[in-house]
Amino acid sequence: MPDPITIAMASMATIKTGLKLGKDFMDLSKDLGKVWDGIEGAKNQHSNARKGKRGVNEQALETYLSSVKARDLEDELRRVILETRGMSGWRELQKIKSQIQLEDERGRYQAIKKREALVYAISVAFGLLIIGLAVVGMIYFAMYLKENQ
Numbered sequence: 001m002p003d004p005i006t007i008a009m010a011s012m013a014t015i016k017t018g019l020k021l022g023k024d025f026m027d028l029s030k031d032l033g034k035v036w037d038g039i040e041g042a043k044n045q046h047s048n049a050r051k052g053k054r055g056v057n058e059q060a061l062e063t064y065l066s067s068v069k070a071r072d073l074e075d076e077l078r079r080v081i082l083e084t085r086g087m088s089g090w091r092e093l094q095k096i097k098s099q100i101q102l103e104d105e106r107g108r109y110q111a112i113k114k115r116e117a118l119v120y121a122i123s124v125a126f127g128l129l130i131i132g133l134a135v136v137g138m139i140y141f142a143m144y145l146k147e148n149q
Contacts, residue, residue, distance in 0.1 A: 008038020
């Protein structure tokens with residue numbers, strides 16, 4: 001899978017080319033999304049890195065370079081949006097991005113809660129099944145002992 005920053009840089013080049021060719025900014029939304037995802041991916045690369053596969057220095061340098069590229073891309077994207085939509089467009093984009101991140105966090109939290117509730121319900125049902133089988137077994141055993149006396 002390609003590096004997130006590489007995808008972001010390619011998408012940024014597509015955006016620039018599209019704007020030079022006179023494409024509407026809204027028509028480039030898919031590429032804008034790829035840029036944002038690449039920037040976020042580069043920022044989160046260190047926390048998602050697999051430990052033990054590479055040396056510490058290599059991993060640190062790669063993380064640093066990715067974060068620098070991500071900041072540069074974000075600055076470049078900000079400049080493009082300011083040129084095409086102005087400061088209000090940039091603020092609106094930041095507001096929408098924050099809302100989506102918050103909704104995403106809430107969604108993940110709710111998914112975790114649902115999974116925990118399901119595990120709890122299955123555990124309770126399994127426990128009741130074990131208790132029920134134990135009671136039936138004791139009754140059967142008592143009847144067996146009564147018949148053999």
